[in-house]
Structure formats: C-alpha cells, structure tokens
Amino acid sequence: MGVLENRFQDNVVVASMDKLLGWARSTSPWFFQFGLACCAIEMMATAASRYDLMRIGMIPRSSPRQADVMIVAGTVTMKMSLRVKKLYEQMADPKYVIAMGSCATSGGPYWQHGYHVLKGVDLVVPVDVYIPGCPPRPEALIEGLLKLQEKIQADRPLTKKIA
C-alpha cells in the first residue's frame, strides 16, 4: 500500500464520497410493498425466508414515504394507473421503479384487446428495470434487483452532470 500503510488508526476507510453514497444507497433499497395481481405472490415468496430478500438489504415498506424502490407487481388497470402515478409522486427522491412481469412491462396477455389495462407501466412512471415473465420466478426478481443495485451504485449523486 506504499505511503498509506500504517498511517491511520483502525476503523478508517478511504473512499470517494460519490462511491460511498452509491454503496450506502445501493445496499439498502427498501421497496414499496404493493401487489396488484399474481406477480405479488412471487414477490412475497421472494421476500420470504427461502429466497430472503433481506440478505441483499431489501425490506418491504408499507408506505411510499419510506420506500426507495417501487416494484409494480402485476396488471395495472386504467383505474389503478392514476393511483400508481400518485404513489410514485409520494415517494422521496431518489426513487426507482421496477416493472415486474409482462403485464407491468407491456400489458401482458391484455396488451391487444384489454380495453381496461395499461399497456406498460412506463406510460405513467419512468421505469428503471424491466423483469419479463408471467409471473417471473423469485430468481428472476432477485436478478432484476441486483441489476438495479448496480445501477444505483453507478450513479454519482455529487458529481456535477454535464448536459
């Protein structure tokens, strides 16, 4: 380690502030717990003891004020779409959205003839990660969450962005 070796006492970590913030945020993205259809069952299974989302730092929260990630799990009807938008607006920044399952990504089986179904939740809120599947298995959801963590980690909140 050269010049830095043995120069500091214990419990000191040297890192850039950006990376530190990214690390802190990415390792505890609490997700907003609401299920709309059968995908919610898989989400529950993922959060339960067998797949144990807690080990990657994710805890379901029942209020949008306490959540960082919104997992849209299931079919979003036109009636629900306004509520989904409102819930997204109630979350505090920085906020992320995961579209779980084919209904939330594209309308799923209702995408051509379902007059009442929103054809993809990205028409209402900005989506960060899409997880295909009907419904996706817990492994697929975990894969999507890890992708989201990578994305959060790569974010540099303190660096000035050049447009």
Next chain:
Amino acid sequence: MSEDQDKFIADVVEKALQGDMDAINNIEDRVTRSKAKAALVKAKREAKAAATEDTSKSEESKTEESAPVVKSLSEKVAACLNEKFPNSLESEDVNGYIQMKDKNWFEIAQYLRYNLDFLFDSLQCVTGYDFGENEDLEVRYNLHSMTHNHAIEIRIKTDRNNPKVPSVEQVWRIGDWFERETYDMYGIEFEGHSNMTRILCPEDWAGWPLRKDYETQESYHGIVVPKVKDGWE
C-alpha cells in the same frame, strides 16, 4: 359349410325362442353353440325393443287424450303471473325461461319472493345481453329458492337507445351490486336503484365495454389506452 351352419343356427334359435333351450344346449361343437347363444340373445333383445316401442306409442296416445300434462316450474310460474299480473308476459311460450315485459317488474319480483308457493329468496345472478347492432338489450335474472330448492330464469328485453328496467334492489339486496355491474358493462339503467353508478370501471370512463358496438376510447386522463408499441409485433 357356413350357409348350412347359419341355417342350422337360425333353426335352433327359433326353437329356443319357443322354449326349447335344449336344442342349443345339445349342440356338440362349442363354437357353433356359442354362436347360437349369441344369436339368441340378439333375437331376444330385438324382440324386447319392438315391444317397448309399441307400448310407448300407446302411452303417448293415452297422455294426449286423458292424463294431465306435468307442468314445468317455469310454466307454473308463467301461468300464475299471467293470472295475477295480466299483460306482464312478453310471450306465453315458456321454454326454460320466462320472457317478460318490464311493466310491473318490481311488484312481480316482490310477489315471486314472498309467495309461499315459490319463495324465490335468492337472486343468484343478473346478466346483461346484447343481441347486436340495431337489436335490443336484455337483462336476465336467475332466481333460486332455498326452501323449495327450485330455480327459474326471467328475461326482460329493453330498448337499445333508452335501456331502462325497474330495479329490484329493494327486493333482493344483492341486486344492488349485480345491477351496478350490469349498468357498468351494458349501460342499462335500473330505475329506482339508490346508487346507480359504475362499479368496476372508473367513474369517468366512456362507453359500455360489453356492448357489441363498443369502441375503446383513445386516451384516459392523458394516458394512451390502445396499444402503441407497434414495433413489438
């Protein structure tokens, strides 16, 4: 050989039918004996079928003349309604359901529910029906009686351009949601309902989704409704 055998078997069967079973039992050859027995069974069956046909024909002619026709429940109800509420039936023909006019439907519903002979205390379903372009709409009620364990279906036609049917919400409380759902999907208004609003679709939704001429609206609160991702196909 086989012609001879056939003739022989026919002979034996004839004898057996007249009561002489020994004629068959005494045949030496096992194959011929079993063939003869099979032929006997067949002959007996044919004889029996012919006999029942005769009797059923005679029975039919009897019922036409004297025995009273057993009425189905729908026929009983229709006859009773015709007596109590004249001109309430659309047609006298009862074919598993009762076709009614919407006149007096509320009073008739009350009568069907509380009359001791019928006691239809359970409204099981209210459905809408669209017969297509320039045709009428229809409401169908399925009634069931817990006491008597019997059920009927009642159908009421209504005009497509001004669909109105009296509400039976006050007779069967479940009718509240059933009628709201029918209103939501077909636009049939139930007069006298205490809260005639949509139940499934958003309140500001346009059109009646289960009508055959329904066309999906282009946007809802600025959100595109029909599919827009053409490149995906």
